[in-house]
Amino acid sequence: MNVFTQKLEALTQAGLKRALPNISHEGKWIIADKRRMLNFSSNDYLGLAADQRLQREFLQKMLENEPLVNPLTSSSSRLLTGNFPIYQELEQLIANRFSREAALLFNSGYHANIGILPALADKNTLVLADKLVHASLIDGIRLAGVSFYRYQHNNLEHLTQLLTKYATQFERIIIVTESIFSMDGDIAPLAELVALKKVFSNQCQVMLYVDEAHAIGAYGEQGLGMAEVFDCIAEIDFLVGTFGKALASVGAYLVCDQLIKDYLINSMRPLIFSTALPPLNVAWTAFLFQQLPELQAKRTHLAYLSDRLKQAVQQKNDYPLQTQSCIIPFVVGENEQAVQKAKYLQQQGFYCLPIRPPTVPKGMARIRLSLTADLAEDELNQLIACL
Ligand SMILES: *Cc1c(COP(=O)(O)O)cnc(C)c1O
Numbered sequence: 595m596n597v598f599t600q601k602l603e604a605l606t607q608a609g610l611k612r613a614l615p616n617i618s619h620e621g622k623w624i625i626a627d628k629r630r631m632l633n634f635s636s637n638d639y640l641g642l643a644a645d646q647r648l649q650r651e652f653l654q655k656m657l658e659n660e661p662l663v664n665p666l667t668s669s670s671s672r673l674l675t676g677n678f679p680i681y682q683e684l685e686q687l688i689a690n691r692f693s694r695e696a697a698l699l700f701n702s703g704y705h706a707n708i709g710i711l712p713a714l715a716d717k718n719t720l721v722l723a724d725k726l727v728h729a730s731l732i733d734g735i736r737l738a739g740v741s742f743y744r745y746q747h748n749n750l751e752h753l754t755q756l757l758t759k760y761a762t763q764f765e766r767i768i769i770v771t772e773s774i775f776s777m778d779g780d781i782a783p784l785a786e787l788v789a790l791k792k793v794f795s796n797q798c799q800v801m802l803y804v805d806e807a808h809a810i811g812a813y814g815e816q817g818l819g820m821a822e823v824f825d826c827i828a829e830i831d832f833l834v835g836t837f838g839k840a841l842a843s844v845g846a847y848l849v850c851d852q853l854i855k856d857y858l859i860n861s862m863r864p865l866i867f868s869t870a871l872p873p874l875n876v877a878w879t880a881f882l883f884q885q886l887p888e889l890q891a892k893r894t895h896l897a898y899l900s901d902r903l904k905q906a907v908q909q910k911n912d913y914p915l916q917t918q919s920c921i922i923p924f925v926v927g928e929n930e931q932a933v934q935k936a937k938y939l940q941q942q943g944f945y946c947l948p949i950r951p952p953t954v955p956k957g958m959a960r961i962r963l964s965l966t967a968d969l970a971e972d973e974l975n976q977l978i979a980c981l
Pocket residue numbers: 701702703704705707728730772776805807808836837838845846
C-alpha cells in the first residue's frame with residue numbers, strides 16, 4: 595500500500611481523519627446536510643462578516659472611484675511594485691489608534707507569526723513561550739532556530755523561574771503569549787507580564803510579544819483588544835493582531851517601534867517574498883478598523899451573551915471554566931462523547947464542532963462554543979436549553 599494511503603487509513607481508524615466540510619453561509623447561519631444552523635463556531639465575533647449591508651456600502655463606495663484605486667491584486671511584494679497608498683493609510687490609522695510609532699501589515703496572522711521571530715531572534719536570544727500558544731507561533735519559534743522554553747500555561751511562577759535562571763545567560767529574552775487563548779477562552783495576565791519584564795530588565799533586554807488574534811475588535815473601549823483593557827499597549831514590544839476574526843477581513847498587523855518596523859522590512863521573509871494582499875481587501879479592513887470605536891454596543895452585547903453562556907455551561911458541567919471571553923468550552927471528556935454531542939446539537943440547529951486531542955489534552959474533548967454579537971438572546975437561550 596502507498597505510504598500516504600496507509601497514514602490516512604491510520605487516521606481514519608483513530609477517528610481523527612480531517613476533511614473539508616461541505617457548507618454554505620447565510621449571515622449567522624451555516625447550511626450543511628440541507629440543514630440551517632446557527633453558527634456557534636465562528637470567529638466573526640462582532641457579526642461584521644455576516645453583515646451584507648456593510649459589504650454593499652463598501653463595494654459601492656469603491657466602485658465610485660474612477661479609475662479603481664484599490665484593485666483586486668497588488669501583483670507584487672510591497673518591496674517591489676506592490677505597495678499601494680492604502681497600505682500606508684491603514685498602517686498610519688493603526689499606529690495612531692494605538693498611540694504607537696508604527697504598524698506593519700502582513701498577509702495573515704500565520705505569516706506574521708512565522709516571520710517576526712525568525713527575523714528578530716539571533717543566537718543571543720532566548721524565547722520563552724506560553725505552553726498553549728498558537729501553532730503559527732510555534733512554527734515561528736522553530737523557524738527562528740533559537741533556544742526556547744515553554745512555560746506552563748499562564749504560570750507566572752514558572753516564567754519567573756526561567757527568567758531568573760536565564761536572564762544573565764542571554765542578551766535578550768522574548769516572552770511570547772496570546773492575550774485570549776483559543777481553546778479555553780482564558781486570558782493572559784498582561785499587566786503582570788509587563789511587570790515581570792521590568793523586574794528583569796536590568797539583567798538583559800526583556801521583550802514582550804502578544805498575539806491578540808481573538809481580542810482585537812471584540813474587547814476594549816476602542817476595540818483595541820486586551821492590551822487596551824489592561825492599559826499596557828505602550829509596554830508591549832510586539833503587539834500582533836489579525837483581521838480575519840472580529841475584523842471580518844484578512845491579514846494581520848504588528849504594532850511596534852519604528853526601528854522594529856524598519857528592521858522587519860529589511861529582514862522578514864514572509865513580508866519580502868510574498869505578493870501583498872489585494873488593495874481592495876486592505877481598503878475593506880481600513881473601512882472597518884475606522885469604525886471600531888463606534889462598535890461598543892456590539893461589544894457590550896457580546897460580553898452579555900458570553901456571561902449568560904458561561905453561567906449556563908458552568909451549571910451543567912463540573913469542568914472549572916477559565917473563560918473570560920466569548921469562547922466557551924463545554925468539556926465532555928471522551929472523544930466519542932464530544933462527537934455525539936456535536937452531532938446532536940447540529941441536529942437541533944446549532945452548528946457546533948467537537949475539539950479533540952491533540953488540539954486539547956486527552957480526556958478533555960469538548961464542544962468549543964464561540965459567540966458572535968449578532969446572536970439574539972433568545973437564540974442563545976435555545977442553545978442553552980439543548981446543552
Ligand atoms: C487565527 C489565529 C492566527 C492566524 O491568523 P490568520 O490570519 O488566520 O492566519 C494566529 N494566531 C492566533 C492566536 C490565532 O487565533
